[in-house]
């Protein structure tokens with residue numbers, strides 16, 4: 001079984017190498033050439049949602065951004081990589097029995113642990129095995145990479161709700177993802193911890209691009225000011241590019257939605273919070289999507305498991 005998976009993986013690699021050569025040979029590959037070159041695989045967006053401090057809204061951002069992207073026609077998979085208490089399945093009132101650790105144990109396939117969430121969102125529940133995933137042996141690695149690769153055809157966006165702070169798993173996910181959204185609120189601890197996270201990810205793990213989301217903002221202007229404050233410091237002391245992603249207002253509709261275990265984008269689609277998630281989802285669609293190897297899901301997974 002594992003041998004089959006390893007063989008499958010090798011084939012994928014060989015195929016991809018050949019594809020890359022074809023891509024290089026083409027002078028100006030157009031979209032369809034690129035798609036042919038990539039075989040059945042196409043680039044997908046892999047976005048990690050991180051924060052220095054907990055309780056700033058990462059899970060709400062992941063879920064609602066995911067639902068907004070899904071409403072716009074994207075096929076979105078949300079991976080819950082936070083083993084904290086208020087994780088995705090609780091927020092959505094899902095009853096999950098299986099997670100990634102069961103995939104690693106060979107008890108379940110990846111498709112079997114994926115849950116149908118609300119609003120078309122698909123979810124991989126939090127795994128106590130996430131930490132263990134960084135220490136897989138080569139065979140297990142090949143198996144899980146292959147399992148993820150099979151999903152790639154059915155996906156446009158993979159969102160990862162990470163744990164707060166600089167846990168090993170956070171580092172691995174942020175390093176392997178194409179985009180890192182840092183959620184911050186206007187509190188001193190949130191700002192200093194966000195700075196610390198960006199600094200460590202950059203200095204020790206060479207992550208160089210971040211997008212800042214100001215959550216629970218009093219006004220859109222306050223959100224922008226928060227970004228300006230943080231970007232002045234990162235510009236002065238770090239060599240990173242920090243872009244402003246946008247602000248989500250403090251909104252009681254979101255609090256009510258959390259109580260009801262329904263995402264605010266579904267519970268109160270006309271609320272200010274829901275509207276800002278929608279507009280941010282539209283900007284995600286405008287982000288350039290990597291057409292080179294790093295844009296493919298299998299590379300994300302390879303990086304993830306080889307990282308530490």
Ligand SMILES: Nc1ncnc2c1ncn2[C@@H]1O[C@H](COP(=O)(O)OP(=O)(O)O)[C@@H](O)[C@H]1O
Nearest residue numbers: 054055056057058059060216249250251254258
């Ligand atoms: N935009 C917002 N407006 C009002 N309350 C919010 C907002 N975002 C988050 N919250 C509150 O903060 C709590 C924590 O949010 P959550 O997404 O679970 O944070 P994290 O995943 O970072 O720990 C929510 O249960 C909610 O009560």
Ligand SMILES: [Mg+2]
Nearest residue numbers: 058059082086
């Ligand atoms: Mg959370």
